[in-house]
Amino acid sequence: MELKVGITGQSGFMGRHLYNYLSLKEELNLVNFDRSFFENTERLEEFVKSCDVIVHIAAINRHESQEFIYETNVGLVNKLISACEKTDSKPKIVFSSSTQEERDNLYGKSKRDGRNLLEKWAEKNEASIASLVIPNVFGPFGKPFYNSFIATFCYQITNGEEPKIINDSTVNIIYINELCESFYEEIKRNTRSISSKLVEHTSSNKVSEILSLLYQYKEAYMDKGEVPNVPMKSFELNLFNTFTSFIPKSYFPRSFIKHTDNRGAFVEIMRAGVSGQSSYSTTVPGITRGNHYHTRKVERFAVIKGKASIKLRKVDSDEVIEYFLDGDKPSYVDMPIWYTHNITNIGEEELVTLFWINEPYNPDDADTYFVEV
Template identity: 50%
Template sequence: MKKIVITGQSGFIGSHLYNYLKYVSKDFEIIPFEDHFFKDEAKLKSIVKKADVLVHLAALNRHNDPDEIFKTNKQLVEKIINACNATNSKPHIIFASSTQEARDNPYGLSKKEGRLMFSKWAREKGATFTGLIIPNVFGPFGRPFYNSVVATFSYQLIHNKTPKIEVDARLKLIYVQELIEEIHRIIHKTIGNEKYYIKHTEETRVSEILTILTQYKNNYIIQNAIPELQTEFKRNLFNTFRSYIDIDKFYPVYLEKREDNRGFLVESVKERTGGQLFYSFTLPGITRGNHFHIRKIERFCVIKGQAIIRLRKIGTRKIVEYEVDGNNPAFIDIPIWYTHNITNIGKDEMITLFWSNEIFNPDDTDTFFEKV
């Protein structure tokens, strides 16, 4: 197995790459990297020496002092090159540059400079180097006001703030999972290219993004309805949008119970997209699940019996628990990248209604097993 080092492992793209390699593909050995290793010369040398592949994602995107952006990003590249030279190491280096290389700003200039420095080193040492030119990246768990306008707008809408459009630019976008899968392919095939363009998968205006996200708030947050998600882009936007919900406070969402002399009726799923509805019978003490998804949207609704639904975000230890009862109908939607399970804690059989935005495909289940 190739040994992989990811600088910026705790960042937006880095955490997605780390989780994908560790929990989904499982075909590489990941050498853990922490940002403070850049300040420890001996540690950095030790890490570099072990690496077959080094994916350099660590970078300073924003700072009050523009000169600090260029200076910091250049220094990070220099430290990696110096560590490689000192240990006579020649890992395949994959460097995350940006389409902002073409712009006259400190971030873009620092990325271009770093790519050229790595290119020169690789040619001199006979090493493999891939300089990624990446368009705007969006996806779940990005940092608002830092990583992308999608993250910023989603955060603001969820927290009842009013987004503002500074410039209604036309953006070329790629979803973070699409980027990760391309990096995974580059690692597997050892693709070397000093200027490797990552193709965008969507092009749209900032105002169009805000319109869609505002519709998601109106549909999902206010009306408890799953919005129309007929394209991958809209599904990816929705999964990004809902990643900013505080699941500790938002769920369970209690449903209206309409009762009369016949019994009662509950509208458990309102959706404007396709999908699949199914149900299960679970015996007392039995647990179902212990898996996560990276694209599916799921809704759980216990309609008879008592249960505990547990969620844990991949890569973290915190477990969120919801105790639900069929006599007090409520739903819980499962975020992507959260492993989850449901346990019957009652004395009788439990009936659970499940909804997913896609029909089950045994050849592409999007289901990865991991205990909560």
Template identity: 55%
Template sequence: MKIGITGQSGFIGTHLYNYLGLQEGIERIPFEDDFFKDKSKLQSWVAKCDAIVHLAAMNRHGDPQVIYDTNIKLVKQLISACEQTNSKPHILFSSSTQEERGNPYGNSKKEGRKLLEQWAEKNNAHFTGFVIPNVFGPFGNPYYNSFIATFCHQLTHGEQPKIDVDGEVKLIYVGELVQEFRKNIKLHRVAQSDTQSNTVSNTAKHCETIKIPHTKEIKVSKVLNLLESYKADYFDKGIIPDLSNEFEKNLFNTFLCYIDYERFFPFPLKLNTDDRGSFVETVKLNSGGQVSFSTTVPGITRGNHFHTRKAERFAVIKGKARIDIRKIGTDKVLSFELDGSQPSFVDMPVWYTHNITNIGSEDLYTIFWINEHFNPKDPDTYFEKV
């Protein structure tokens, strides 16, 4: 199954591209924004795809008409490329609940969805239009993608968030959304196979519009209160909040990704020493999970994996260590040196591959905490070298 994503480098596109890379039987066809400026490149790309998720769009601009014109133009270019190459991929289109508001952005989404549906009906192709609520999650652009991204950035950079309208908002976490895309692609793939083999299947409609349900409805002020508690407890004191609630776990993982890791870590711990020896509190938390202890001999590296949903802490209490982390899909490596003579920790953000190396001459003692018990059937652990 060959899948391409327009807007691959954007907020949702990055998460979807990375998520699909973990699925068996899927080949991702890389997309570059410049393809929309070169007909031959766009046509070549379209011809390679069994399914296309059309995410590319303009969300904000000083002139609302530019937003409308740009988004309609992108849809028409995609349709033209399909027609010129006689390609009939399953197209999935990301629309928005702003369709109901009648603003230029919402109108561009609604009319773009209808244009793609007409193309699919005319060419006997599969089309799915998603009407999506407000999306939040790690790596969103502040002042652009989400008010949550803006609040997280402000709270971790010494600014005070301001609420303009304290209304109820309907939210979905980006990790939940990309699973909806994958599920629908799979359903339509089955339907296409059934059509080709002349069998009957009710697994998916030929053309459909799906209103993606929100997974949380909450007041803006309540979101801000939670984020402010993360700043007060975690950002200032290193205390991990209660992560038993799915929404609050996702919100905390989002918050973590806006911290300037190069300045924030290693986080120093208080070392208490007397004639009996020493004592240090390594993990303060209002959450469950699993705590582990390890020794590592000099020169050995542990890890080289990443998680998509788990929060994790490495605390060095004896010996010398280097912790390296790298965001998936990027080349920049952040390195932190920790020394047990002055105990400290580094927390691992989701979608960052990480490892720990003993760089000293004695055994390294490390305490690990992760917010879930290990489940071999669903480990959420993907190996990739830093």
């Protein structure tokens, strides 16, 4: 049976990632949500009636007024409850709470009181509420100076600024894809109950250790064009993919150093501190390859012969980025995660492209999703 799932806060950092992640699950039917629904009673009521499960993420966590944070977050919960009661809807609600629930601040209090309100609604209406108490979250496309210190550090380093550590504490964190998996497991759980679960952090690091890794990525990747040692399915790979998501798109394409003599030419294509898979393709004029994206893989396209157009588009955006490469001046473009991409031969001769990816292709876990750019 197909589950209809809606996400409040769909356009925010966590909501956007969760929407993209759940869109890959064939048994789920996603119900679109817009932030304007909270100001339109009729649209909000239509939304709650359409959902079997609602993941309530919408909230603010930073504002100059703590009182505004509290009133806004509790107000959103009350609007959601009111819409459910008015329409006699009883969707399972998965509530995004925070480990700050027990801290002495109004953001934490708004999460605690919001959870209590939802639990009282569920008990009164014999409905289901599952609260996930979430640690600090990081991942690609976060909003600097808002979502996490990692987003701030990545933005500053990739834009030539110098981050400052205010408190070099040990931070318990979880990568956004890992958090999305926790949400998915709770969405699938077919229970009518009132529950609260602490989502365990997956990494514990000092702020200075994370900053040191980010500087290493900058030196190796941005300054030298090398992929650093980031083992597959590791905290380091997750941090690296987060870092690269902040690199300005004007950084590519990158030119290789071409050595020529009377024998011909030599170009070093790839230097990496991690193993991977190398391959090449030939493409006849006018043909396009690709039109797929990855959620974890690091991939490089290097054009060594012919003329090519490389296009990229973030899967939840209409903006298309295009690069032009020419084998007479060998260069490369790396593919960011969650960007569908393709390559087209726009010349009159055969196009030769070399590919490198940080993990061998596994048909049982391909991490390759086909979507037109």
